[in-house]
Amino acid sequence: MRWENQSVSEFLLLGIPMRPGQQGLFFALFLGMYLTTVLGNLLIILLIRLDSRLHTPMYFFLSHLALNDVCLSSVTVPKILANMHSDHKSIPYAGCISQMYFLIWFGCFDIFLLAVMAYDRYVAICQPLHYNTIMRPELCVSLAAACWFFSCLHSLLHTLLLARLSFCGNNAIPHFFCDLTSLLKMSCSDISINELVIIIEGGVIVLTPFGGVFGSYIRIWTTVLRDPSAKKFFKVLSTCGSHLLVVSLFYGTIAEVYLFSSSSTSVDEKITASVMYMVVTPMLNPFIYSLRNRDMKRALETVVNRAKFLMSKDSK
Numbered sequence: 001m002r003w004e005n006q007s008v009s010e011f012l013l014l015g016i017p018m019r020p021g022q023q024g025l026f027f028a029l030f031l032g033m034y035l036t037t038v039l040g041n042l043l044i045i046l047l048i049r050l051d052s053r054l055h056t057p058m059y060f061f062l063s064h065l066a067l068n069d070v071c072l073s074s075v076t077v078p079k080i081l082a083n084m085h086s087d088h089k090s091i092p093y094a095g096c097i098s099q100m101y102f103l104i105w106f107g108c109f110d111i112f113l114l115a116v117m118a119y120d121r122y123v124a125i126c127q128p129l130h131y132n133t134i135m136r137p138e139l140c141v142s143l144a145a146a147c148w149f150f151s152c153l154h155s156l157l158h159t160l161l162l163a164r165l166s167f168c169g170n171n172a173i174p175h176f177f178c179d180l181t182s183l184l185k186m187s188c189s190d191i192s193i194n195e196l197v198i199i200i201e202g203g204v205i206v207l208t209p210f211g212g213v214f215g216s217y218i219r220i221w222t223t224v225l226r227d228p229s230a231k232k233f234f235k236v237l238s239t240c241g242s243h244l245l246v247v248s249l250f251y252g253t254i255a256e257v258y259l260f261s262s263s264s265t266s267v268d269e270k271i272t273a274s275v276m277y278m279v280v281t282p283m284l285n286p287f288i289y290s291l292r293n294r295d296m297k298r299a300l301e302t303v304v305n306r307a308k309f310l311m312s313k314d315s316k
Contacts, residue, residue: 008167010090015083015176016275017268027084033283034077040286041066044296051299057135058124061117062289064144065246068113069282072106075099076177076278083176093167096178101159103177103278108151108205114247115209116143118216121240126223154205161197165189174267175274206254213247242289249284253277 018026044066048054079099083089091099123134158180165187173182180198184191217240224236253276290296 008093008171010092010171011096011178012172013079013083013089013091013176013178014172014174015089016080016271023084027081030077030080030084030279033279034073034081037073037077037279037283037286038070040283040290041070043300044286044290047296047299047303050303051295054295054299057120057140058117059295060140061113061120061144064147065110065113065117065285068106068109069285071102072110073279073282075102075106080176091178096173096183097159097163100162100178100180100183101155104158104180105151105155108154109147110250111206111209112147112151113144114243114250115212115216116147117243118213118247121243122216122219125220125236125240154201157197157201158194161194165191165194175271177274177278179274210251217244242293245288246281246285249281250277253281 016026045063048059048063076099079091120135124131127134162180162183165184166189167183167186168188170186173179173186175182184194220236220240224233253273290300
């Protein structure tokens, strides 16, 4: 399929609404959030890689989540920063389609992986004696690979369906990234197939993992309530608290953008909600998983002490 056959060769990203003179403030804000996201998540990956105590299923999946957060932010934020200091805020047609493809891929991966992590927490709490047998390394690798593979297929399906459409006339996207729904509204072709696939296939992709997350936590709390105690409650809270908070942030902002928004919802409100799940949530994940996690703190202390030892050794 040739990109150059499209009647529109580029799109105009209207970007984040801001008042004149606020470009510098917003540039510094988004640059700070992006650097925090990249450095924080890469630090998590490094700690998990270096500390053998973190070579467990939960941290294996967490390292994939951290990698995906870096990728998700990198698809949009550098372009936002470039547009803030440019009068030409366009993106080529091929670049727009590619950006949409990776956004759907990484966003869908989050949905799948959060469900897998919920299943891991269910096995850890409800079947602790069989945890190592069930969550063996081969299964963990297979589950992570399946998340990457099926999210890639999901993204490829919507990208190919969009690429067959024609665009003519207005090429201004009222967003800071190439949003699928915005592109469909701008198309001058029949989009009924695209909308049908979004409703049916997209609904299955979102609701099935969400059902897995919901079902896992129903089983977890059912197990806890059979023999309630403060010790069990705090164990579940420490084991599942971080994951529950990430799930709430992710699904909450997604629902705000795609489910609860209506014709009366302003473009600025939709953009703000999108910033939350594409920029803010990936930045918060390292803090959520590290500040409340003793294992991560110990791993960080070990790495810092090792670095201090090597520096003092080299200085002598």
